[in-house]
Amino acid sequence: MGIKRILSLVTVTMLVASSVVGCGSKGGDAAKGDKVKVDIFQFKVEAKDALEKAAGVYEEKNPNVDINIETVGGGNDYGAALRSKFQSGQEPTIFNIGGPQDVKDWEGKIEDLSDQPWVKDAFDGTLGSVTNDKGMFGMPFNQEGYGFIYNKEVFKKAGIDPATITSYDALDKAVKTLDSKKDELGLEAVFAVPGKEKWVTGLHLLNTALANEFESGKQAYEAKKLDFKYNKELKELLDLQTTYAYKPDGKVPSINSVDYAMQIEQKYSTGKVAMVQMGNWAYGGIEGVNKDIATNSGILSMPIKGVKEDSVPVGVPMYWSINKDKSSAEKDAAKDFLNWLYTSDEGKKMIINDFKFIPAFKGYESDELKPKDPLSADILNYANKGKTMPWVFMGYPSGWGELVVGSDIQKYIDGSMTWENLVKNAQKTWAEERK
Known part of the structure; x- marks a missing residue:
């Protein structure tokens, strides 16, 4: 549903040729080390099953990482639920934010992600709403229309x-x-x-x-x-x-x-x-x-x-953000998981086939990675014709x-x-x- 909560502000760009390869894309740095738990608190009900499947695959590759997913969306207010989560002391490692207002509201809690390997492959315009003079604080979920x-x-x-x-x-x-x-x-x-x-x-x-x-x-x-x-x-x-x-x-x-x-x-x-x-x-x-x-x-x-x-x-419905107050091990595992999900060959196939997302990144140009459902195809068609609004x-x-x-x-x-x-x-x- 996008939402359910949403959104942001984007000019959709045609998918252009580029290969996305990043640190941790094969299970990476999180594959070794002490046991670490990553709590994800996310809004997209439609992505719940696919996200849980992806987490399971990642955990098999990284047995020291335990990913716990909680989904609040649909008819519920994700923003209110997220605030309640933090107020209760049960702060998640990964959570969702929207545009510039959320960046301001959560500025004391969100990690600067400017150094992440996927940043260079994000489509033009998709990062502006989560970027300010202090850094870049969100990874695009996907593009939706x-x-x-x-x-x-x-x-x-x-x-x-x-x-x-x-x-x-x-x-x-x-x-x-x-x-x-x-x-x-x-x-x-x-x-x-x-x-x-x-x-x-x-x-x-x-x-x-x-x-x-x-x-x-x-x-x-x-x-x-x-x-x-x-x-x-x-x-x-x-x-x-x-x-x-x-x-x-x-x-x-x-x-x-x-x-x-x-x-x-x-x-x-x-x-x-x-x-x-x-x-x-x-x-x-x-x-x-x-x-x-x-x-x-x-x-x-x-x-x-x-x-x-x-x-x-058409726009980016939400962004993945990481709680800057978590331990370095938790933050590293969280970053590695998100990078693997969107940039590894295995992850990209899940993004298209299981999540049914329109990617916000380069690297999905092959026929097998193009969205297959007619609604996503229509959104891409509008985008390719320049018939979109932010x-x-x-x-x-x-x-x-x-x-x-x-x-x-x-x-x-x-x-x-x-x-x-x-x-x-x-x-x-x-x-x-x-x-």
Whole structure:
């Protein structure tokens, strides 16, 4: 899900030829020495099984290293859980941070990774949000993109060519066509909107408007005020979804009870809705329910009317960081594991085949290392055509996207807040946080 927590700010670069070889890439320096435990506290639910598999393989090569993984994501607030973890004294060795705000918030705990062998192979733009004059503090998880995941078979039956949906007006027309043919298409609704998930609305949906206001997450981080130039266009995009969304009790407020699992697994993956706002990370969940629908899925743009209508937001969802207060042995083992995972031949195959990641590093140019699922392929296609917009939401004030705007969107959906007041509160709270 990216998230679930996310994100950052990146211009996607085409994969270019380069071989990645680094210290520790075959099990390296951690293969010998005293027993050492590495605790990983990570956010990506979709990567949980693959990460545990990778840790197991690494442990076989390095019997003195014990890797313990804890995953907090999905419907849970990773940032709050991470703070709680540190406050309890159970500090992990490896954990996740987002953009410049997280670098500032965690500056007393994060290790400078500037000297790591993978740094030279990170794509241009992927390290800027975790770099300042004191160092570079994060290893990119991967690259991800999101938009409207759609069911190709349903579109075909409805007589809709997805290639023509490159504007808000075209999307609006397609949505109304799908709605008019719901019965014959076997749909309960056109969309499933996870109103319960404030990260979907307060981070990802909001980003489509603010990525047209700010050039990068770093610029958003440095901005003292929010103009919210395209709030009316954002409202239009949200209203289109909620008007034609699945409603558990038939009424709009009940959209706020729909969570990620219901959206992806219960509705989209069973063919009961034609579209969902989500990213390429959802492929594994869809495939786990229905392989046919998974292989017949694609991604459409999320158009902000009159601005950038044919592009998708693409960025680095999170970064791996290392707790600088851990022992040298723990930190060395943590660095070795991450380097092995992303740069060894064995690790790279797992990154593609098990994690199903779009890499943020050079060295994945061979055919066997190119992403194979159609959602990732679509994201790369948008990137190769230059039809992307940055992830600026990790430049938001801490917690602001979810706790303020995400919460207010829930109130807007249930009718207890007007859009005008939502906009005013967003501007007011942004300015207060930036003082």
